[in-house]
Amino acid sequence: MPTIKIEGTGEQFEQTESQDCILRAGLTAGYGLAYECNSGGCGTCKFQLIEGEIEEPWPTAPALSARDIKKGRKLACQCKAKTDLVIKMRTDPEYAPINLPARFEATLSSRRDVTSDIVEFCFQAPDSSDAKFLPGQYAMLTFPDGRGPRAYSMSNLPNGDGVWEFWIRRKPGGEVSGALFDELRVGGRIVVDGPYGHAYLRAESERDILCIAGGSGISPMLSIARGVLMDPDMEGRQVHFYFGGRTPEDLCGLDELKALPGFDRRVHYRPAISMPEYASDWTGDTGFIHEIVENQLGNELSRFECYLAGPPPMVQATTKMLQLQGNVPTGQIHYDPFY
Ligand code: FES
Incomplete structure (x- = not known):
């Protein structure tokens, strides 16, 4: 069972399960190893191997640039220890799991x-x-x-x-x-x-909630909205729920939201489509969802706790809009990048 030491931190843990990557081994031991996507796409979990041997099944994962490869950087979500290791890697208590995987x-x-x-x-x-x-x-x-x-x-x-x-x-x-x-x-x-993942509901925040979903990003946004409306301690919070699809056939989630207690008083569901040319009878909002959010909430965006999920271009455009036009502090914007 290999032991993995993180240089300069005094932290060390064992890779107890043979199929575990270094990231999972650290998280299951309760350590805050930096990560986001867990899929080889974001690069947050990069580390430098100082000592030992690893198994690296995907040495050309998209998160590794030519420079990373030249410098010998690896991804903790893609590599396993073959022997005891010493690695250099970013850790932070904010990444430590609240529930162990x-x-x-x-x-x-x-x-x-x-x-x-x-x-x-x-x-x-x-x-x-x-x-x-x-x-x-x-x-x-x-x-x-x-x-x-x-x-x-x-x-x-x-x-x-x-x-x-x-x-x-x-x-x-x-x-x-x-x-x-x-x-x-x-x-x-x-x-x-x-x-x-780190894009979880901050129940302790007093701010109203802004959920922005595109495509299958509806899944975690539904969970967030359910979490707000089912938590008696969050009774005072309103939920502004924006959902962007290509055509009306892509829009979903309203029935599930309507089933929640307090929906009529607390949820503001705003669907929009980006391809109105395929929906001649659509009378709702049209355009990219980040532009619609900006038009409707532009001046007040900084008062929300913002959660986003959807295709990477939508998440990138929305994050940029929230930061630049909305002046929303980074700490109030929550998303997990998938690729
Ligand atoms: Fe490893 Fe994203 S967490 S590349």
């Missing part, structure tokens, strides 16, 4: 079409063990035959019944989403590893 095989208990390309998958953990996560977080899903992992955000709330619910969009050419849509039937099994 757990890995278990779950059974698909139901699936339901939400739109033509989004399906709700409900997985049941063994022995109904608690589903411990925070609204807005994600888990890594892997098929028992090894396909995956792929990061997907939960759409439900933490619960004592062992239910992990995901709204997943079919990604064209996506191996895991294709297999979920085409092969997985009720009773089928998947390996769940989670929770991960």
Whole structure:
């Protein structure tokens, strides 16, 4: 069982499970190793190997530039220790997991079409063990035959019944989403590893909530909205919920929001479409969702706790708008970049 030491911090942990990457080994030991996507795309988990040998199955992961490769930088979410290691890596208590990630095989208990390309998958953990996560977080899903992992955000709330619910969009050419849509039937099994992510609901904040979702980003935003409306301590908070789709057929989530207590008083649902040429009878907002948010809330954006999820270009454009036009401090903007 290799031991991994982080140079200059006095922190060390063991890679107790053979399939673990260095990042997971550190997080399950409770350490705040810096990370975001857990998928080789963002580069937040870069480290320098000082001593020891690693296994690096994906040496050309997108987060590694030619300069990184030349300098010998590696990704903790993609590498495993083969021997004891000494590494140099950023750690911060803000990355330390509130709920330690757990890995278990779950059974698909139901699936339901939400739109033509989004399906709700409900997985049941063994022995109904608690589903411990925070609204807005994600888990890594892997098929028992090894396909995956792929990061997907939960759409439900933490619960004592062992239910992990995901709204997943079919990604064209996506191996895991294709297999979920085409092969997985009720009773089928998947390996769940989670929770991960930092874009979780800050229940302690007194600010109103702004949720901005595009496409399958609806899943964590639904979890955030549910978290606000189901928490008696958040009774005073309003939820402004913006959801952008290409056409009206992409829009979803309103029925689930309407089912929440206090919806009429506290939720302001604002759907918009970006391709009105395909929807002649649409009378609602049209355009990119970040532009619509700016037009409608521009002067007051800095009073919100902002949560975003969706395709990377939408998240990048929205983050830039919130910071530059909205003067929203970085600490009030929460998202997990997936690639
Ligand atoms: Fe490892 Fe994003 S590249 S966390």
